[in-house]
Structure formats: C-alpha cells, structure tokens
Amino acid sequence: MPPTGPARTALRVCPLCEATCGLTLTIEGTTVTGARGDRDDVFSKGFICPKGASFGELDADPDRLRTPLIRENGELREASWDEAFDMVAARLRPLIEEHGTAVVGAVLGNPNVHTMAGVLYPPVLLGMLRTPNLFTASTLDQMPKHVSSGLLFGDAFAIPVPDLDNTGHLLLLGANPLDSNGSLCTAPDFPGKLKALRGRGGTLTVVDPRRTRTARLADRHLAIRPGTDALLLAALVQVLFEEGLTDPGALTAHLEGLDELRAATEDFTPDAVAAACDLDAEEIRTLARELAAAPTAAVYGRIGSCTVEYGTLTSWLVDVLNILTGNLDRPGGALFPLSATDNAPRPAGPGRGFALGRWASRVGGHPEAKGELPISVLAEEIETPGDGRIRAVIALAANPVLSAPDGSRLGRALDSLDFMVSIDPYLNETSLHADVVLPPPPPSRSAHFDFVFNGFAVRNQVRYSPPAVPLDAGSMDECEILARLALALGGMHGADPSAVDDQVIEDTLTKAVDDPLSPVHGRDPKELAAALTGAGGPERRLDLMLRLGPYGDGFGADPAGLTLALLADRPHGIDLGPLKPRIPGILKTRSGRVELLPAPIAADLPRLRAALADVPASLVLVGRRHLRSNNSWMHNVPTLNGGSNRCTVQVHPADAERLGLADGGPARITTEAGEITIPVEITDTVRAGVVSVPHGWGHDRPGTRMAVAHARPGVNVNQLLDGSRRDPLSGTSVLNGFPVEVAPA
Numbered sequence: 001m002p003p004t005g006p007a008r009t010a011l012r013v014c015p016l017c018e019a020t021c022g023l024t025l026t027i028e029g030t031t032v033t034g035a036r037g038d039r040d041d042v043f044s045k046g047f048i049c050p051k052g053a054s055f056g057e058l059d060a061d062p063d064r065l066r067t068p069l070i071r072e073n074g075e076l077r078e079a080s081w082d083e084a085f086d087m088v089a090a091r092l093r094p095l096i097e098e099h100g101t102a103v104v105g106a107v108l109g110n111p112n113v114h115t116m117a118g119v120l121y122p123p124v125l126l127g128m129l130r131t132p133n134l135f136t137a138s139t140l141d142q143m144p145k146h147v148s149s150g151l152l153f154g155d156a157f158a159i160p161v162p163d164l165d166n167t168g169h170l171l172l173l174g175a176n177p178l179d180s181n182g183s184l185c186t187a188p189d190f191p192g193k194l195k196a197l198r199g200r201g202g203t204l205t206v207v208d209p210r211r212t213r214t215a216r217l218a219d220r221h222l223a224i225r226p227g228t229d230a231l232l233l234a235a236l237v238q239v240l241f242e243e244g245l246t247d248p249g250a251l252t253a254h255l256e257g258l259d260e261l262r263a264a265t266e267d268f269t270p271d272a273v274a275a276a277c278d279l280d281a282e283e284i285r286t287l288a289r290e291l292a293a294a295p296t297a298a299v300y301g302r303i304g305s306c307t308v309e310y311g312t313l314t315s316w317l318v319d320v321l322n323i324l325t326g327n328l329d330r331p332g333g334a335l336f337p338l339s340a341t342d343n344a345p346r347p348a349g350p351g352r353g354f355a356l357g358r359w360a361s362r363v364g365g366h367p368e369a370k371g372e373l374p375i376s377v378l379a380e381e382i383e384t385p386g387d388g389r390i391r392a393v394i395a396l397a398a399n400p401v402l403s404a405p406d407g408s409r410l411g412r413a414l415d416s417l418d419f420m421v422s423i424d425p426y427l428n429e430t431s432l433h434a435d436v437v438l439p440p441p442p443p444s445r446s447a448h449f450d451f452v453f454n455g456f457a458v459r460n461q462v463r464y465s466p467p468a469v470p471l472d473a474g475s476m477d478e479c480e481i482l483a484r485l486a487l488a489l490g491g492m493h494g495a496d497p498s499a500v501d502d503q504v505i506e507d508t509l510t511k512a513v514d515d516p517l518s519p520v521h522g523r524d525p526k527e528l529a530a531a532l533t534g535a536g537g538p539e540r541r542l543d544l545m546l547r548l549g550p551y552g553d554g555f556g557a558d559p560a561g562l563t564l565a566l567l568a569d570r571p572h573g574i575d576l577g578p579l580k581p582r583i584p585g586i587l588k589t590r591s592g593r594v595e596l597l598p599a600p601i602a603a604d605l606p607r608l609r610a611a612l613a614d615v616p617a618s619l620v621l622v623g624r625r626h627l628r629s630n631n632s633w634m635h636n637v638p639t640l641n642g643g644s645n646r647c648t649v650q651v652h653p654a655d656a657e658r659l660g661l662a663d664g665g666p667a668r669i670t671t672e673a674g675e676i677t678i679p680v681e682i683t684d685t686v687r688a689g690v691v692s693v694p695h696g697w698g699h700d701r702p703g704t705r706m707a708v709a710h711a712r713p714g715v716n717v718n719q720l721l722d723g724s725r726r727d728p729l730s731g732t733s734v735l736n737g738f739p740v741e742v743a744p745a
C-alpha cells in the first residue's frame, strides 16, 4: 500500500536486538516510512544501527501474514480468527483430555523476550499446560549462564552485567558486540562504550578465535582455540590463588567455599592449559596479574562462552573471577541491575536455592534446567513411541527448524504430529509444518516494554512505547492472540480474553496484600485493582508491576513513585540511575551466601581436567553474526539481505591452501551428522584450524512464503549437527567448536 496522509512521528523502542534503542519513527498514513535514533532517549541518546534504520521495511514486509492460516486437506489456507481458534480448541482439547497435558510440547523462541505479549502470556499458558516438555532458544544460547547464576547466587536470573561505563578493564570472551550490539548486557552504542573505555585509559582484552571488529578495538586479542575458555579462566583463577592476588573485599563475608575452590582449581596452571588453549602461559599469567591490579575490572562472556562443551563451567568461572578480584557487585565491575518491574528488594537471608534435574526427558533422560529440556531432544520426544510422547506442539515465535540442530529431522517430526500451532508473522521453515498459524501484527502496531532487557541493562532506566499505529482491520494484537490461545487449551475457548488479565491481576494483588513486606499489605485487592490505569489488560498489568516494583508508588505509599501514567508522560523514558551493589539482598541460595563451588560444578570439573589431555581436532567450526541480520528471520528485507553473500565459510589462508580451497569456490563441510555445501571466503580474520559459518540461513525449503529470503537462501549450518553434543549441566547444544572436515565441492 502506498503511504498516504500527512507525515507524523512516533517514538518506539526498537525490538530488534537487546540494545533497546529509542527510535523516532516517521509515519505516513499507517506506514512507517523512516526510523532514526531518538536523541532525547534517556538511555540510547540517538544511537541506532542498520537494523533499526530498516524498521519501516521490516514492519511493512509484504510477506508478513495478515490473516491466520489453517490446514485443510493437507494445504494451508487463509482463515478467520474464529475458524483458527475453533480449530485449535477442537484439535488440542481432545488430545489433552485423552492423554494429559504432557503430550503438548511448548517451544518458545527468542523474539518472545522482545515483545510484551511474549513475556506476559507464556507464564499463563504454561501454568495451564503444566507440561514437562518445555523447550526454548535458551538451550541454544544462555542456559549455561542461568545455571551458573542459579548455583552461585540461588537465582537463575541473577546475572551480573559488566559496568561498561565505569570499568577499568573489560575481559570479553566469545562475544562480538560490534556486530551483535551486545547480549545479556543491554547497552545501546556498545561500540561507543568500548571506545570510551579505551579513551579513559582502560584496557580491553578480547578472547575470540576470530579477529572480530570487536577484537580489532582491543588492547589485547587472544585467538584462543575454540571450546577451551574454561581452561583459560581456570588458569587465571589458579594464578590469582597461587600468587596471592585474590581480594574479594566487601564480598568476603558473603562467600562460601573459597578454600574448596582453590583446591579444585589448583592443577589448572597456565602451563597445563597453554597447549590446549593454544595460548602462551606467560601471557595468561600477565592477564591474571593485570585483572587483579586494575582499579576495577569486569569479566564478561557470551555466545562463544556458552554454546560450547564446557558452557556452564565457563559461565561459572566468569563470575568466579569477578568475585576473586573483588569486582562482583561493585561499580566498575559486574553488577546486578534492578529493573522497574523486578520484585522489590527483600531483606537478606537464606532462600530456596536452585535445583537442577527435577525431572528428565522421557526418551534420553536428559535433566531439566530452569524448567526446560534441551531443545535438541525435541525431535526424539516426538518420534519415539510410548506413553507421554509429544503429540502436539505450540511454537511461539520459534524457528527451531533453522535455529536448532538437524532441522530436517525436526521438520519431519513436526509433520508427524497430531497437531501443531505456530504463532508467527511468517510462513517459514518451522511454521510451514503447523496446522494453524496465528500471525501477530507488525511491531509498529504493538505497544512495547522491555520486561527482560531492563534487567540486563548497564544503567537502570525505564521506557514505554504505546502502539505507533493502530491495529489494521482484521488483525489481532499478540497479547489477545496468546490470551485466546491460553483459554482454548485450558478448556475455556471463546471466553473473554480480558478474563486472563483480570485473573493475573487478582492473583498478584491477593498475594501482595497478604505479604507483610508489601507496601499494599492489608489493603483491599478489589480497591487496588480498580485503581489501575491503562487502556487494556496488558497495560493494566504493566501498571500493576510498575507500582509494586522497586521504584513504584506502592498504590500511594510513595506518591512520587512510578506508575504507568507517570511513565506515559515521559515518552523518552525515565533514568533510574547507575547500577548499585545488591549483595547480600539478591542472594537466594540455601546458605544465604555466594556458593563458590556448588556440587554440580564440582562434579563436572573432572571432565574439564580430562580435556587437558585431549588431542585437538585439526579443524573446528564456530559461528558468527552480521550487523544486518538477526538469527533466522530478518533475511526477507531487501536492505538487510542485499550486497555480497554473507553466508560463506570463512577459512584461514593456510588452511585454504592445505585443503585446496579457492576463494569464492564451493566447499563441502562434513561431520558425522551431516554435510553442507557453501562458498569459501578466505580471510585471516579466523585463526588457523578454525572455520566460521553464520547461522539462521537455509531459506530454500519449499512451502515457505518469504520471497526475498528464498531468492538468497544461504545454507543451514545446523545441518552439520545431530544435537548429541551438549553441555551436560545446562542441556545447551554445542554450536561452537565442533570438528568438521572441509574439502572443495
């Protein structure tokens, strides 16, 4: 549709990556025709990247689904919302009634954490389902960090973030924020913050087998052998103990297990790990001494430290180093954010702790972590006959056919289901297997609030964006879609979806008034519910969370405190100040202290010790990200999928020569699990012995409706994996550092 009507502007926080930049959208009629950085945004101050600048194209993508699709006689056809929800209820309810809710598998993808709907409704939906079969993108991503935080601090969401604006030395492992814009560290203009760090005389050390754009900014780049970061970090710990450089400072009183930690790491000397890491032992010692000597320092690891053989151990060691150098929970080190919708802080004391493996997957016996099973076992849970087999799947903003190991097998498994529903704006590699596809509207039509990323932000702040453009006739807000879905599978098909929000509000308030520590203790829940403002259920729930949150007005207890009305009056957001120390209040371990050497970690250390003697594979594969991409779903926008082909295998010149590979020519990559053919890009930005292939490509499957992506499909790197490689504690797939063979095709 050509844009019509006079141009206006609207503010909208960008949902396309974790940086959460404030955008100023230009809108003509109902079309977003431009996006620039909002210079007055309290947090992002005008920063924007090419994805944010393409907000309009992504929003108006003609391939976005405008109506639900339902499968009839084997074919997907357009349908009304009533037809679609009737089908969900008619097909799911009988399955649940006959076999129980465990036969429904829920698959949650990454975009959920970028929408209000994806945070507000899955808990309701999962609460109704109570299925042991929950799978999310976390087991392709940050689950090791949740597990290490759960074990160390008693709370899987207590994830410290580096104090980028104030730190004196940043040691960054397996992250490339110049292309990813940061992760588990929400920081608009991450590149600018790294430059500022160096500008104020600080040090940046980057550990990455590739000389990334981030590594090029660094004072020191350690081109480590993939998968061996845990060894490097253990050696840094060993040096700190050995040389008497540990100094936990104010944390000391809150630590448990310091001596045991020392004993457990003493054989990981720099000399012992150097060969495995392919690093110089003296350089490891120097780094340890520099970290200890820095006025403040922060160790930070991301994808390349998580989706590897020793992901949980690596994530644990990252925080162990922050603790031993006295940098955890102090300005300039790594701190715990306190977001506006967090629970209000509580007095310190023992908590309930964090348990792993409370149940296991039916077929392979893989333990749950944080209530989730490894997404790599989804296919076998569908295929393997027996009681409790997954017969139906709800895929919510998830494209596991591309993002998880062996999508071809998973695609066949999805086809064999009794029923599948996808909530997705595209008919893509995963949703094409569904019986019902429920499309959310484009982002300009949705309100936005960062429930998740505010909790990982380098500065406490809060912003709310109402919908920039009203809903189009015939489309449905994603909050309503998910509320209706919850009702349909809970046996209340057709009920008023606002009943879902009313119930959540009632339950929350009933608990709050009973809680002696709540500002609303003893008050009447009905009167409080009536005081909530907001245009609909989701806004009223946001108002509730803000008012009961750490900065809230407590329904009048602090009249200057936060409410939705106050936030709506400040369209560029409200700054809530720098991160502040939160220990011991944040600790929820059974001891009420930081448990430095938790039993599951201690039990996994022998596996790491054995790695010291491993003979390294001659060639291993790692991933990479590109600024103009995001996982699997942004390749359908011409401005983001133009230019030279980015889906290549990067090979070091020495390896290319040894293997007889020509630049631009096709290579065949093989593993024990599969093979792909992909163009070669010879570059010395990857170290010798390592090749790099990006993920999220492979858009050539028949039956999708993404014309631009289909025309430039790339290949799916995850066809090289069968899912059997996992970090045992977290169930996270090993997506980096697995052996491959490469030959000319």
Ligand SMILES: Nc1nc2c(c(=O)[nH]1)N[C@H]1C(S)=C(S)[C@@H](COP(=O)(O)OP(=O)(O)OC[C@H]3O[C@@H](n4cnc5c(=O)[nH]c(N)nc54)[C@H](O)[C@@H]3O)O[C@H]1N2
Residues within 6 Å of the ligand: 108, 109, 110, 111, 115, 137, 140, 141, 303, 396, 397, 398, 399, 400, 402, 403, 404, 423, 424, 425, 426, 428, 440, 478, 623, 624, 630, 631, 632, 633, 694, 695, 696, 717, 718, 735
């Ligand atoms: N080899 C390899 N594989 C990887 C990775 C890697 O580094 N290497 N990275 C992993 C990581 S970190 C992640 S997070 C996963 C991501 O894995 P997934 O979450 O499965 O994939 P995404 O491409 O992020 O998007 C999922 C789906 O959400 C849909 N979507 C987009 N916006 C919305 C919306 O507003 N609402 C709804 N309902 N749907 C929406 C998209 O169309 C897409 O189908 O991939 C993982 N896979």
Ligand SMILES: Nc1nc2c(c(=O)[nH]1)N[C@H]1C(S)=C(S)[C@@H](COP(=O)(O)OP(=O)(O)OC[C@H]3O[C@@H](n4cnc5c(=O)[nH]c(N)nc54)[C@H](O)[C@@H]3O)O[C@H]1N2
Residues within 6 Å of the ligand: 017, 018, 110, 141, 173, 174, 175, 176, 177, 179, 180, 181, 182, 183, 207, 208, 209, 210, 212, 224, 225, 226, 227, 228, 229, 302, 303, 304, 305, 308, 622, 623, 624, 625, 626, 627, 628, 629, 630, 631, 736, 737
């Ligand atoms: N442009 C863009 N931005 C994104 C995304 C995207 O797809 N594109 N995805 C978003 C998502 S879902 C996430 S989770 C984040 C991820 O954010 P980041 O973690 O910053 O992701 P990457 O850019 O993949 O950086 C991972 C780095 O780890 C390196 N690496 C691989 N193996 C190892 C290893 O064994 N050791 C070490 N030390 N390094 C290793 C790789 O070479 C790579 O440079 O990005 C988010 N932002």
Ligand code: SF4
Residues within 6 Å of the ligand: 014, 015, 016, 017, 018, 019, 020, 021, 047, 048, 049, 050, 051, 052, 053, 181, 188
């Ligand atoms: S950096 Fe991330 S949040 Fe900022 S404009 Fe780019 S995609 Fe959007």
Ligand SMILES: [Mo]
Residues within 6 Å of the ligand: 110, 137, 141
């Ligand atoms: Mo991710």
